Amino acid sequence: MAAAPWNDSSNAQLAVLIDADNANPSIIEGLLAVVSRFGVASVKRIYGDWTRPNLGRWKETLLDYSIQPIQQFAYTSGKNATDSAMIIDAMDLLYTDTFDGFCLVSSDSDFTRLASRIRESGKRVIGFGEEKTPRPFVVACDQFIYTEIFKDKGTDVATPARKQLTSTQLRKNAGLVNLFRAAIDAASGEDGWAALSVVGGLIQKQAPDFDSRRYGYQKLSDLAEAIGLFTVARDGGTVLISDQKPKRPVKSTKTAAEMTAKLPG
Incomplete structure (x- = not known):
């Protein structure tokens, strides 16, 4: 279903938090277009270890869409410090009581409890992730949008448009x-x-x-x-x-x- 207004108000204040390790820059235009239908993205942050070359494709995108990069070093091999940083930030923003909702962009099940906790505080949660996203994270959100629907014609990694079922x-x-x-x-x-x-x-x-x-x-x-x-x-x-x-x-x-x-x- 196409995105509907957030509580029937386009002025809802939203925090958009992106897990760079679990999101592709090719989706960002379509993603932010959907977010704009829910409300105003007052905060746009993306988390990752920007010293690593695998996040290089994100750098130009950050400038084009005014997304604030948050540096998080991987202190220990095999441990995802990025997830922890994003969760801590989300809770800090939640406690300000400034935002009507949160948009969590990741395919990682580690954010399941975060989504539930935000909803327990009376805020709405929209999740964005690939279809491989574990079910617990999906159902912990008020709405979950699979990022495969965001087709970027200028990027060869984009998923083709969905075939219309009969x-x-x-x-x-x-x-x-x-x-x-x-x-x-x-x-x-x-x-x-x-x-x-x-x-x-x-x-x-x-x-x-x-x-x-x-x-x-x-x-x-x-x-x-x-x-x-x-x-x-x-x-x-x-x-x-x-x-x-x-x-x-x-x-x-x-x-x-x-x-x-x-x-x-």
């Missing part, structure tokens, strides 16, 4: 279909219709790494229609979805906010 392939994905059906059932009114924005929010809660682009569709509505099992309609500026086959959409008497308020968690 309706038959989508319907065979029982997990995907069940996510939609459970969310529609929870969000729909007596008329059987639910606001797609509410459905998308519920799916995200159940599966933090859900993203329509992983199936080759830029929009959630496009994916829902492509599955072919649901009815998608538009009522003014609101996109509605139903698990039934009604003849026409009935204007809902409930707003998206009202439907969300009645839902658990």
Whole structure:
């Protein structure tokens, strides 16, 4: 699912913390574009041992995007001092109570507890990492975005754009279909219709790494229609979805906010 506003406010203050050892510079443009939809990246820091040649490709990127490099020497072979430095910084920033949320960029499971701790403090966490990211870190975040979706045409290491799955392939994905059906059932009114924005929010809660682009569709509505099992309609500026086959959409008497308020968690 494409990124949605952070608490419906583009002015949310965010801290973007990047593990240089577990992120590729080719993703940064697309990543920061997504972050900007959630709010303002007030802090942008990247952690690593900058004396090592393997981080050389990051240096030009840091200047272009005004990302502050944080030097952390590897004191002992086999120990990741970079992770510790990033975790300590994140906690220091958390205690300032300045930020509405944190964007953690890494494919390392060592940040699982950090994500959980930040959320325990009432802040939101968006994770960014490769598809190899261990599941515990993924589900510890409010939302997790796989960096393979960020295609950089000028870099030969970028992953090709996702092939669009057919309706038959989508319907065979029982997990995907069940996510939609459970969310529609929870969000729909007596008329059987639910606001797609509410459905998308519920799916995200159940599966933090859900993203329509992983199936080759830029929009959630496009994916829902492509599955072919649901009815998608538009009522003014609101996109509605139903698990039934009604003849026409009935204007809902409930707003998206009202439907969300009645839902658990």
